[in-house]
Amino acid sequence: MRQFCAATKTSRLGFNRALVRPATVSVSVLEDTSPMIGLKPDLGEGDRLLPPLPTLLSAAINEQVFTHRSYFARPTRVFEDSPDDPSPDNEKLEHLGDSVLGLVVTHFMLDMYPTLRVGPSTKMRALLVGNATLAEISVKYKLPERLRVHPAQALTLQTSVNIQADLFESFVGGLYCDQGLAAVTAWLTPLFIPYADLAYRTVRTQHGLPPSPASPAPAPPSSLPATPPTTPPPVPARLRLDGDSSTGHLGLFNHRVQRAGSQLEWVYSSSSTFADDAAINSDSDAINPAVKAAPVWHVTVFVDGVQYGRGSGLTKKVARNGAAKEGLRKLDEQENVGWD
Structure with a gap:
């Protein structure tokens, strides 16, 4: 299962390039290495903007989250575990956490950037959930220090970017199983606000735009009396049935x-x-x-x-x-x- 997930994550861009290589126009557009960029926003002194790591209430889930497959050294090429002896490592939680993380981040981005088109939004999400960024967050929470691995591979595995990112996804999956989607959303939303802001500015730059939306251009010189600059229009937000389109209060309050x-x-x-x-x-x-x-x-x-x-x-x-x-x-x- 893990080999399949890892192959999916690391070869997606290569697979796309292989498909479009015969074309002569848009190959360079698809060769985007942004998921390899690790986002490192300013979280303040001592990472004070980093929300506390939730506590897993289930001891069994907590143990499984922090157990690498090397700890038990089970055979990897097995189609299915015995119903009486399921694999005790964190691979399935990682697999689940990958999907939950993608759901929460995508929905969060729709609220934070409601007018962003799908193409740039996809690039932003790739930056946010890419291994380099998730590994950075994992280390900030000191998750790798708690990972149970085979002693002979401890140093290699605990310092691996891929393993650090997988461990973060495993924790997300464990929290989902332990406390549900609401708990995951309440944690990840304030966590990813500074990362999303940096990703947004990064993708704007990749598109040849200034990091932040430009203010209205000043009026050209004129002999007429200067007029006060017009107020820029408010940022459009998704239509909501009750007329209140702001969802930033919830994330900020939770944080x-x-x-x-x-x-x-x-x-x-x-x-x-x-x-x-x-x-x-x-x-x-x-x-x-x-x-x-x-x-x-x-x-x-x-x-x-x-x-x-x-x-x-x-x-x-x-x-x-x-x-x-x-x-x-x-x-x-x-x-x-x-x-x-």
Whole structure:
């Protein structure tokens, strides 16, 4: 299984080049080595912007996450394990974590860069989930130091970029099995915000654009009185049924709470309240009549048992974002006095 996954990751670009080699026009366009670039954003002094590593509640999952196949030295060319003796190493968790990571990162990018086209978005994702970047994150969390390997191969395996990246994916898979997708998303979203920002600027540069979107060009010299520069248009965001298109509050709120080492809890409820009532907390002027029959989700967020905010929306995610927006206001109010 692992050999198959490794071959898939390392040979994808080579396979594409082989397919298009007879062509004479676009070969160079497809020869993109960006996944080999390791993103190293500034995470502040002592990596203070790095969210805490979640704790795996299951001892069995935790042990499997940090067990390399060399530890038990089982035969590799086996089609299927015995039902009574499944392989105890982390390969299956790595395989699962690779898919979960791709899902979370792709969805996160859609929220963070809603107008980005698929081509540049694919390049960004390749940078974010590439082995070089994942290995960098894995080392920051000191995951390789906890990896159980065969003693004779310890130094080689624990310092291998591929093994370090695989271990990070294994941890993601283990966390998914242990606590579900919500826990994975709550951890990875604030973690990848600085990495996504750097990847975005990197891909813009690869496309011959400035690292950041340019400000409006100044008006040409004129004998007429100068007029104030116009305000640049707001960044478009994905349309949402409740009119609130901002999802940055949720990621930032999760990040600040996790950085403080506090416990976060979301309590949901749904009611017979419908979309007409949702307009109360909406920034939009009107609700689409076609969705007035949709029930509304309500959520209350607690930090260390204390209520920090409430939100409503036609999806749980939108409701969480509204509650997170209130929570951020309360965090800002407490900034000068610390946590309650």
